Amino acid sequence: MRAADxxxxxxxxxDICIIVxxxxxxxxxxxxxWIDWLLRGNPQSTxxxxxxxxxxxxxxxxxxxxxxxxxxxxxxxxxxxxxxLWLSRGKSDPKGIRLAEALTELxxxxxxxxxxxxxxxxxxxxxxxxxxxxxxxxxSWTAVQAMYKSSMPQASFLHxxxxxxxxxxxxxxxxxxxxxxxxAYHAISTGYAGLLASRAGLETGRPVLLTEHGIYxxxxxxxxxxxxxxxxxxxxGLSLEDDRIDLRDMWMRAFDAYARICYEACxxxxxxxxxxxxxxxxxGADRGRLQVAANGIDLERFGNAVSARPGDPPTxxxxxxxxxxxxxxxxxxxxxxxxxxxxxxxALVLGATDEDKSYFAxxxxxxxxxxxxxVVTFTGPVKITEYFSKLHVIALTSLSEAQPxxxxxxxxxxxxxxxxxxxxxxxxxxxxxxxDPALGPGGRVTELVNxxxxxxxxxxxxxxxxxxxxxGQALQSRVRAYYGSEQALENYRAxxxxxxxxxxxxxxxxxxxxxx
Amino acid sequence: MAGxxxxxxxxxxxxxxxxxxxxxxxxxxxxxxxWLYTVLAILLVGGIAEPLAGENAVTxxxxxxxxSFCLSLIGSAPFIIVAVRGFSDDLFSRRADHVPSIYxxxxxxxxxxxxVIAASALLLLIGADLYVVASGTVSAGVLSLCWVGxxxxxxxxxxxQLTIAFSAGLIxxxxxxxGAARAALGPCGMVVGFALGFFLIFAWATARILATFTTSDxxxxxxxxxxxxxxxxxxxxxxxxxxxxxxxxxxxxVLWGGSYAQVTVTGLPYVPQYEAAMFxxxxxxxPSLALMVASLETxxxxxxxxxxxxxxxxxxxxxxxxxxxxLEKRTIRAVGNILSVQGAICATVVVIAPAIIExxxxxxxxxxxxxxxxxAGLCQVCFVACSSIVLFFDRAGFxxxxxxxxxxxxxxxxxxxxxxGERFLGAGYLTAALVSAALALVAVACTFRDANIIVxxxxxxxxxx
Numbered sequence: 001m002r003a004a005d006x007x008x009x010x011x012x013x014x015d016i017c018i019i020v021x022x023x024x025x026x027x028x029x030x031x032x033x034w035i036d037w038l039l040r041g042n043p044q045s046t047x048x049x050x051x052x053x054x055x056x057x058x059x060x061x062x063x064x065x066x067x068x069x070x071x072x073x074x075x076x077x078x079x080x081x082x083x084x085l086w087l088s089r090g091k092s093d094p095k096g097i098r099l100a101e102a103l104t105e106l107x108x109x110x111x112x113x114x115x116x117x118x119x120x121x122x123x124x125x126x127x128x129x130x131x132x133x134x135x136x137x138x139x140s141w142t143a144v145q146a147m148y149k150s151s152m153p154q155a156s157f158l159h160x161x162x163x164x165x166x167x168x169x170x171x172x173x174x175x176x177x178x179x180x181x182x183x184a185y186h187a188i189s190t191g192y193a194g195l196l197a198s199r200a201g202l203e204t205g206r207p208v209l210l211t212e213h214g215i216y217x218x219x220x221x222x223x224x225x226x227x228x229x230x231x232x233x234x235x236x237g238l239s240l241e242d243d244r245i246d247l248r249d250m251w252m253r254a255f256d257a258y259a260r261i262c263y264e265a266c267x268x269x270x271x272x273x274x275x276x277x278x279x280x281x282x283x284g285a286d287r288g289r290l291q292v293a294a295n296g297i298d299l300e301r302f303g304n305a306v307s308a309r310p311g312d313p314p315t316x317x318x319x320x321x322x323x324x325x326x327x328x329x330x331x332x333x334x335x336x337x338x339x340x341x342x343x344x345x346x347a348l349v350l351g352a353t354d355e356d357k358s359y360f361a362x363x364x365x366x367x368x369x370x371x372x373x374x375v376v377t378f379t380g381p382v383k384i385t386e387y388f389s390k391l392h393v394i395a396l397t398s399l400s401e402a403q404p405x406x407x408x409x410x411x412x413x414x415x416x417x418x419x420x421x422x423x424x425x426x427x428x429x430x431x432x433x434x435x436d437p438a439l440g441p442g443g444r445v446t447e448l449v450n451x452x453x454x455x456x457x458x459x460x461x462x463x464x465x466x467x468x469x470x471x472g473q474a475l476q477s478r479v480r481a482y483y484g485s486e487q488a489l490e491n492y493r494a495x496x497x498x499x500x501x502x503x504x505x506x507x508x509x510x511x512x513x514x515x516x
Numbered sequence: 517m518a519g520x521x522x523x524x525x526x527x528x529x530x531x532x533x534x535x536x537x538x539x540x541x542x543x544x545x546x547x548x549x550x551w552l553y554t555v556l557a558i559l560l561v562g563g564i565a566e567p568l569a570g571e572n573a574v575t576x577x578x579x580x581x582x583x584s585f586c587l588s589l590i591g592s593a594p595f596i597i598v599a600v601r602g603f604s605d606d607l608f609s610r611r612a613d614h615v616p617s618i619y620x621x622x623x624x625x626x627x628x629x630x631x632v633i634a635a636s637a638l639l640l641l642i643g644a645d646l647y648v649v650a651s652g653t654v655s656a657g658v659l660s661l662c663w664v665g666x667x668x669x670x671x672x673x674x675x676x677q678l679t680i681a682f683s684a685g686l687i688x689x690x691x692x693x694x695g696a697a698r699a700a701l702g703p704c705g706m707v708v709g710f711a712l713g714f715f716l717i718f719a720w721a722t723a724r725i726l727a728t729f730t731t732s733d734x735x736x737x738x739x740x741x742x743x744x745x746x747x748x749x750x751x752x753x754x755x756x757x758x759x760x761x762x763x764x765x766x767x768x769x770v771l772w773g774g775s776y777a778q779v780t781v782t783g784l785p786y787v788p789q790y791e792a793a794m795f796x797x798x799x800x801x802x803p804s805l806a807l808m809v810a811s812l813e814t815x816x817x818x819x820x821x822x823x824x825x826x827x828x829x830x831x832x833x834x835x836x837x838x839x840x841x842x843l844e845k846r847t848i849r850a851v852g853n854i855l856s857v858q859g860a861i862c863a864t865v866v867v868i869a870p871a872i873i874e875x876x877x878x879x880x881x882x883x884x885x886x887x888x889x890x891x892a893g894l895c896q897v898c899f900v901a902c903s904s905i906v907l908f909f910d911r912a913g914f915x916x917x918x919x920x921x922x923x924x925x926x927x928x929x930x931x932x933x934x935x936x937g938e939r940f941l942g943a944g945y946l947t948a949a950l951v952s953a954a955l956a957l958v959a960v961a962c963t964f965r966d967a968n969i970i971v972x973x974x975x976x977x978x979x980x981x
Contacts, residue, residue: 083977085913088962089969136977141969148833156830161972231830 013071014048015500017182017200021052021193021216025063028352028381029321031188031213033405034295036063041489045496046070048180052192054078071180077170077192083136095121095129096142103168104147107245107253111284112264114257115195116202122175134172135165151245155233159247163230167254174199183500184209187262189216191255194262201265207499210262211270211293213402214423215279217259219325222400224251260284268495272403273424274432293495294424295403296488299480302412305388307472314462315346316418317391319384319406320398322353322360327420329366330397330451336370337455342462347376350387388413392468393461398422399448411479416471417443418457431478442475557686557710565697565706576703576780577693581710582791583652583784586768587637588659590761591630595622595743596667597757602746603671613733614742619725621743623664623718630660641773644783651704655711662714665721674724681720689713703782752912759919766923767930767945768794774934776941789882790941796872797889800865804858804897808904815850819843820908827971836968844964851901855894862894881939888942895949902956909963909970918959922952 018039024032039047048071055078065072102110102118122129133139148160174196186209187197194210201208224230230248245253263269263285270293271277277290308315316335320326328349335347353360360378367376379387384406394410394417401423408428410417419425429443444457461468558578566574599622606614634656638649662685669678692709699705747754768791771777777785823839831839865872866887873880899922907915925948933944963970 081977083974085917087969087974088966136973138969141973145833153834154832157833157836158827158830161976165976233830 012182013180014046014069014182015184016042016045016496017048017050017071017180017185017197018188019050019052019185019193019196019200020188021191022054024049024051024188025061025065026051026053026059027321027355028062030405032063034213035188036066037485038489038492039066039069041485042493042496043068044493045500048072048182050075050177050180050196052077052174052196073178073180075173075177075192075196077173079131079173081132081136083132087136087138089138089141092146093139093142096139097146099139100143100146100150103143104150106257107151107250109260110257111260112198112202115198115261118171119175119199119202122172131172131176134176135169151250152233152247154244155247156231159231159233160250163247163250167251171195171258179203182206184496186211187266188213190259190262191216191220192258194265195258198261198265207267208262208265209268209270209495209499210266212276212280213272214400215276215283217255217283218279219400220255221252224248224255227251256283263289267499270495273427275424275427276402293491294483294488295405295408296483296485297405297408297412297479298485299412302385302388302409303476303480305385305413307388307413307415308390308392310465312390312392313344313346314342314392315348315390316393316395316458316462317348317350317387318395318397319350319410320396321351321355322349322363322378323356324359325399326351327397327399327449328359328363330449330454331395332363332366332370332372332376333451334395334397334454334458335372335376337452338459338462339372339375341456341459345375345459345462347372348387348390349376349378350382350384351379352381353378384409385413388415391415393418393443393458395454395458396420396425397451397454401425403428407475408479408483411442411472411475411483414469414472414476416461416468416475418454418461419443419445420448420454421445422448428478428483429475435478439477439481440474441471442478443471553682553686557690557713561690561693561697561706561710564694568694569697569700569702569706572781573697573703573706576782576784577706577710579780579784579786580648580652580655580703580707580782582786583638584634584655584659584707584711586765587634587652587656588630588663590758590765591633591656592626592660592663593757593761594747594754595625595629595757596664597760598622598746598750598754599664599743600667600671601750601753602742603668607671612729613731615729616726616732617739617742618746619664619668619722619729621739623661623722624739625743626660626664627657631657642784647704648782648784651708655707658711658715658718661718662721665718665725668725669721672725672728677720677724681717684720685713685715685717687713688716703780750912752916756907756912756916756919759916759923763919763923763926766927767948770927770930770944771934771941774931776934776938787941789879789938790885792876792878793882793886793889793942794945796865796876796886797893800861800890801858801893801897803861804854807854807857808897808901811850811853816843816847816905816908819846823967824971833968840964840967843967847905847960847964851898854901855898858894858897862890865890882941884939885942888940888946892942892946892949895946895953898953899949899956902953902960905960906956906963909967910974911959911963911970914959914963918952918956921955922948925951 018035020031020035023030024035026032039049043066045068047069049065049069050073052075054076056074056076099118099121102114102121105114106118122134129139144161144164147164148155148157152160170192174192177196179196179200181204182200184207185197185200185204187193188211190210190212194216197208197210200206225248227248230251232246232248260283263280263283266289268291269280269285269289270291271280272293272295274292277285277292280290281287316338318326318328318331320328322328331347331349335345339345349363364378367373388410391410392415394406394415396404396407396417396419398404398420399422401420403424404419407417407419407425411428417429419429426445429445430441431439444461446453446457461471558581562574562578565577569577599618602618603615606612606618631653634653635649638644638652644652666678669675669681689710689712692712693706696702696705696709701709768787771787771790772785776790777787779785820843823836823843826836826839869883869886869890870880872878873883873886878886899918903915903918906918926945928944929947930941930944933940933942933947936943
């Protein structure tokens with residue numbers, strides 16, 4: 001591994017390298033909007049942006065890169081690779097065995113030190129392994145076989161092979177990527193973004209920051225547990241002591257390991273709300289490095305928006321992409337229940353419908369089946385400030401959220417919210433326990449996947465103008481007090497300033513920590 | 517081809533004692549039917565036309581047909597092998613909208629390439645007159661179209677239609693050739709007439725294919741673009757196809773340019789005794805070809821499918837290693853059986869070679885040549901069997917390398933053999949076949965050893981690409 005030294009403190013591509021997975025600049029809303037806000041809100045700093053994508057494909061960017069983005073490089077987790085003409089398993093390659101051992105250690109609790117060892121094997125000076133060596137060679141075959149035989153010799157080899165390629169192919173892609181030179185590296189999630197930032201920190205000695213909106217590992221865990229394409233080959237019955245690893249375990253352990261690596265590598269670990277820190281601590285983050293940095297919104301822009309009047313048709317809106325994590329189907333079912341009490345109810349789904357076309361088709365089918373064709377409208381992506389004047393209530397039925405900006409934006413416009421108890425929704429709607437003075441609830445918090453309860457709450461707010469107004473005012477006061485954009489930006493300005501001060505020599509404390 | 521032979525093998529398993537013979541005959545016809553009919557047709561034309569046009573003209577006709585076959589096979593082989601691959605892939609994916617474009621693209625490319633090669637070879641290499649060049653180019657171009665049609669009909673396993681088409685085409689071709697002889701149009705006219713019969717075969721096959729695959733997706737591009745994409749994707753296969761075809765004829769081209777060649781009345785060189793010996797040797801390969809179709813292709817294909825099925829059925833690695841080993845043993849046993857049969861045939865022919873020479877009216881000076889090329893046939897069977905297995909594992913690059921080595925070896929060794937005297941003309945081919953067979957054996961051994969890595973890694977990367 002190349003050690004950072006003062007001779008490398010020379011030309012840089014940018015002050016901060018933002019590393020983001022699977023959203024900015026190709027997906028609208030949510031974290032993408034937050035990144036756009038962060039870039040534009042820090043014009044005094046230059047940024048390199050590294051979006052991590054599944055594969056190269058031509059599609060339009062949904063965000064224009066601001067002028068202070070001086071470097072832009074995409075990292076593809078899946079790249080086509082042509083195997084050599086003479087593809088032979090040959091004799092067992094010792095490097096392949098070492099790689100397999102290190103990857104196995106990773107799945108059994110390994111952290112930054114293990115990742116460093118893997119990076120040293122892959123990028124050994126004068127003996128660097130290429131991406132082809134890692135995925136399409138006798139060496140890679142040695143590694144796959146060795147891991148399979150030591151970890152799960154009873155599993156489907158076909159499934160193991162593809163799982164190995166998916167998980168570690170992405171890891172190898174991060175190890176072979178040309179990292180922009182920056183004063184600090186800021187990952188917007190753990191996972192592969194965290195891996196790349198960790199590698200950057202190891203190689204350059206520069207500070208590494210992490211901001212987690214949702215907990216990436218948790219979201220992957222949900223997906224993996226629900227994945228039907230992962231076969232279970234071990235019947236553990238009710239035993240809790242069966243420590244055999246199956247494919248599903250392998251997937252989850254890999255992402256746990258990536259999170260551990262990132263937490264160990266980071267100087268500062270930020271999250272949007274306190275409750276999230278509990279999960280970060282459980283995944284191995286050091287309490288001393290944790291900070292809360294709440295999101296903020298442009299109070300002026302949203303504060304001037306006017307909400308719907310009492311006499312207007314009672315309308316509830318869900319602002320968000322039509323994807324499973326937003327549980328739009330639950331919203332549709334909730335509208336069905338609300339309609340029983342509010343016959344003239346209108347429901348708008350304000351968000352992109354093209355991200356998961358099959359899910360959108362299922363939502364449309366549900367609308368038809370529940371006879372809600374005249375009630376529910378999918379608007380596609382819109383300027384939400386233009387719709388606030390039509391909305392009496394905002395609903396959020398997500399299965400997982402961090403700090404949903406939509407609640408803050410609606411709150412700024414004094415629109416009360418009905419939200420599921422995920423992420424910081426309760427904190428936003430009902431206030432923190434330390435809120436002083438207590439501003440009162442700004443809406444209703446419900447259980448997840450309980451359309452009857454959600455529908456009931458929506459109906460309650462639509463039918464009672466006074467209650468709605470009171471809740472809306474409370475939410476607005478809370479948003480103005482604690483969730484302003486300027487305040488949030490100032491936090492990041494200070495953070496960046498602290499971490500990008502010129503470092504003439506690498507921090508020996510940091511190097512010692514990484515040697516552990 | 518393998519699928520059609522499964523019925524043959526099933527036939528073999530009935531209790532009727534004659535069934536094995538019937539199944540072998542069926543396999544022999546499937547493997548070599550069109551070629552047998554063609555040889556019979558040429559013999560028929562020769563027999564009837566000789567009193568009309570004279571012995572020299574008939575000889576010139578036969579030689580020019582051989583040139584047309586040679587040039588058309590070389591010119592069309594790369595496009596046929598790539599097009600058939602694309603065709604098979606589409607059938608496997610249950611996509612039929614690509615097939616007409618592939619077929620028409622391959623036909624056009626084969627015809628254009630063949631006419632260029634034929635015109636260049638006849639004009640520049642041979643220095644033939646324009647009448648010969650024109651008739652040779654036309655006939656080679658027509659034949660190249662026919663080979664495309666035959667290949668696609670073979671993939672469709674429409675052997676009955678193919679047999680009918682060949683019968684009809686050859687009858688028409690023979691009649692036209694004889695008619696040309698009667699009309700004193702000379703060997704060139706006879707060749708063109710004969711080739712027109714093959715055009716009928718092409719037309720028959722085209723009608724069959726386009727009637728089966730009626731739609732074409734314009735979004736996927738026209739025939740030229742479709743074929744170009746396939747060539748780019750399977751460039752190793754294209755090279756392999758070219759080299760495989762060239763390998764069949766390389767020794768003849770070396771000898772045609774040498775001092776042992778005679779010249780027909782139309783100016784085309786040929787080496788009659790060597791070609792007669794090669795023809796006799798080719799006939800001895802018929803049983804092995806039939807065995808390869810009835811046994812190796814079928815048994816190997818079944819075992820290979822079982823192995824692939826185990827992968828898709830989520831077998832463990834240990835189980836896959838066992839199956840790969842079993843596949844290897846089964847294949848080696850099948851190849852061994854074929855080589856045993858071919859070896860026995862070769863030994864018999866080597867012993868009775870003097871009688872064959874006497875009956876065929878050949879020169880006894882070519883006894884050594886006949887024996888050498890018959891023994892070379894044994895090596896050739898080994899080479900074909902082993903290189904086919906390599907291709908089954910989709911190692912197109914390996915396959916192309918083997919074919920290229922064979923072409924180079926047979927050219928160089930044949931050239932060197934000419935210095936040893938006319939008796940030793942077959943030694944070059946024998947040496948090349950021996951070395952190539954050894955290399956193919958090594959290649960197939962490495963392929964079985966690396967079966968799992970080839971199937972998993974190479975396939976995975978191909979999919980992702």
